[in-house]
Amino acid sequence: MIESKHWRHVFKLDPDKPISDEELEEVCESGTDAIIVGGTYGVTDEKVIELLGRIRRYALPCVLEVSRKEAIVPGFDHYFVPLVLNASNPEWILKPHHRAVKEFGTMIPWEDVSVVGYCVLNPRSAVAELTHSETSLSFEDVVAYGRLAAHMLKVPYFYLEYSGTLGDARLVREVYQALKRETDIHLFYGGGITTGSHAEAMLNGADTIVVGNVIYEDLKQALQTVPQRK
C-alpha cells in the first residue's frame, strides 16, 4: 500500500519528454515524496517501461497515472485511474475504463488501483482539449464536483488540475477548506508551480502538490518547489 496520505509534494514525469540520468537523479533525490508517471499525449508502453526502469534505481514510490490502456505496464507501486468529472465529451467518462477492464479482466490488481476524480480547470491544457472539459466553473461548481467525488463516487482523491497554468490560490484554498469540513477526501493540486513561493501558496490549499512541466523547463527552479523538511 502506498502512503500517499502523507505526501506533500510529488514530481510528475512525462514519458514523452526526455530527461537525462543526471537530471533524473536530482529529481528522485530532491526530497520529493513520490514520482507520478503521466501525460496526455505520446505515452507508449515502451516509453513507460524505460522511464520506470530508470526511476527504480531510487527508493521512492512510483505511481502510474493511467492515460491509455495501451501504456499500462506492470511494476508500479500503484495505479491512479483518472475520472474527468467535468468532461463534456461522454466518450471520456467511462468508455476507456470499460475497455481496459474488459481487456485486463482478472489480471487487474485492484488493491493497487485508486480512482482519482479530476476537475480540469485550464481550458488550454491537453487534457481539457482531449476530454472537452467544461472549465468555466465557479467556486460552487468546483466544490460540487469535490462533494460528488467524495460522497457519491466515494473516490479517495480529488485532483484540481490546472496543468500548464497556475491556478487561483485563494479559490484552491477555499475549495480545500469547504471539502475538509465534511469529507476526508485527499486533495491534489497540480498546475503551473514553478517557484518555492508558488509551492508554499498551493500547499495551503492541498494535501499534495504536483509539479510537472517546470522539470523540463528549468530543473533548478523545479527543485526549489520541494518543501524543506524541518
Ligand SMILES: CC(C)=CCC/C(C)=C/CC/C(C)=C/CC/C(C)=C/CC/C(C)=C/CC/C(C)=C/CC/C(C)=C/COP(=O)(O)OP(=O)(O)O
Ligand atoms: C496488469 C496491470 C498492471 C494492471 C493494472 C491496470 C489498471 C490500472 C487497470 C485499471 C483499469 C482501468 C479502469 C483503466 C483505465 C484506462 C483508461 C485509459 C482510462 C482513461 C483515463 C482518462 C480519462 C484519460 C484522459 C487523459 C487524462 C486525464 C490523463 C491524465 C494525465 C493528465 C491529467 C495529464 C496532464 O496533462 P499533460 O499531458 O501534462 O498536459 P500538457 O501536455 O499540457 O503538459
Ligand SMILES: O=P(O)(O)OC[C@@H](O)CO
Ligand atoms: O505540468 P504542471 O503545470 O506543473 O502541472 C502538473 C500536473 O498537474 C499536470 O498533470
Ligand SMILES: [Mg+2]
Ligand atoms: Mg505536462
